[in-house]
Amino acid sequence: MQDVFRAIGRLSQSNVTVLITGESGSGKELVARALHKHSLRAKGPFVAINTAAIPKDLLESELFGHERGAFTGAQTQRRGRFEQADGGTLFLDEIGDMPLDLQTRLLRVLSDGQYYRVGGHSAIKANVRIVAATHQDLEKRVKEGVFREDLFHRLNVIRLRLPALRERREDVPSLAKHFLGVSARQLGVEPKRISDAALARLSDFSFPGNVRQLENICHWLTVMAPAQQIGVKDLPPEVLASGSAVEPEQQVAASGAASHRPEACMEEPSDAPPALVASAVGADEKQPELADWERGLQAEAASLLASGQENVWDRLIGKAESCLIQSALADTRGRRIEAAQKLGIGRNTITRKIQELGLE
Secondary structure (H helix, E strand, O other), X not given: OHHHHHHXXXXXXXXXXXXXXXXXXXXXXHHHHHHHHOOOOOOOXXXXXXXXXXXXXXXXXXXXXXXXXOOOOOOOOEOOHHHHOOOOEEEEEOHHHXXXXXXXXXXXXXXXXXXXXXXXXXXXXXXXXXXXXXXOOHHHHHHOOOOOHHHHHXXXXXEEEOOOHHHHHHHHHHHHHHHHHHHHHHHOOOOOEEOHHHHHHHHHOOOOOHHHHHHHHHHHHHHHOOOOEEOHHHOOHXXXXXXXXXXXXXXXHHHHHHHOOOOOOOOOOOOOOHHHHHHHHOOHHHOOOOOHHHHHHHHHHHHHHHOOOXXXXXXXXXXXXXXXXXXXXHHOOOOHHHHHXXXXXXXXXXXXXXXXXXXX
């Protein structure tokens, strides 16, 4: 990472095209933003577009804009991302998944320095710095005939490779403490501390989702860990399931801790009668297929019902919705529309729920 930081410092003083490679979640967009922030274009806009997330029919208009009447539904002229990024940096994420016909248009922009809006006849000068990123092996995609070799060479002027988190495990403790602090600020709570044993266990995890996965785990711990001090038993199931087996005492403790977490992420509560729920809670050892969140839900439901609480359904559903929305917003860095899409709910629904649950 020190090599990456030094490269960012050197590249910031030029307008050369940069290709950032690395696994998903390794921080490619953060590097692109750092290149922009420390460059001579820092006062200009930083515009990012995920070329894999936009349908092929819309991507050309998204990149280059369109003139009024260029196609059905084009009621007004629209500025594309190239035009929006004028004087700044355009970050093309997941460039390896760009359709071939658009690769041709992008190649012409890089070679000629100008482009046309869809349906337009006047050339527009492209005053942008291109930073591209991909998790794909572009050399392999060139050989497969799905990525243009000439475009690859245009993009591959300077290549920065971001190492996977498992290649730099010594960074896990610092990153974990940082993300625990970030999550605490987002949720308005006091930052939790993490024990050395838990940090060691985290560092042994392979992190297939890289830094993004570590960030999500830290948010999960901020919400789910029952005490202010995070121990090994509080780590999420995917971490505990990896590496050395958890001692039986730890497994019991983890089960007990999970069963007393009222904030646990939950799906729909069971329609079973209270007696059956209580029976299931007392028979965890007979139902190993139950996940921690299911045991936690059953225990919480049984406790509320036994204490004579009213509106148990609404209370638990409210906690579940709050947990899901907070987790989705943390994953999308507060972008509500993207969070709603990931949760499979409407934009108006997430806005209404945020207001109803007091999550503003």
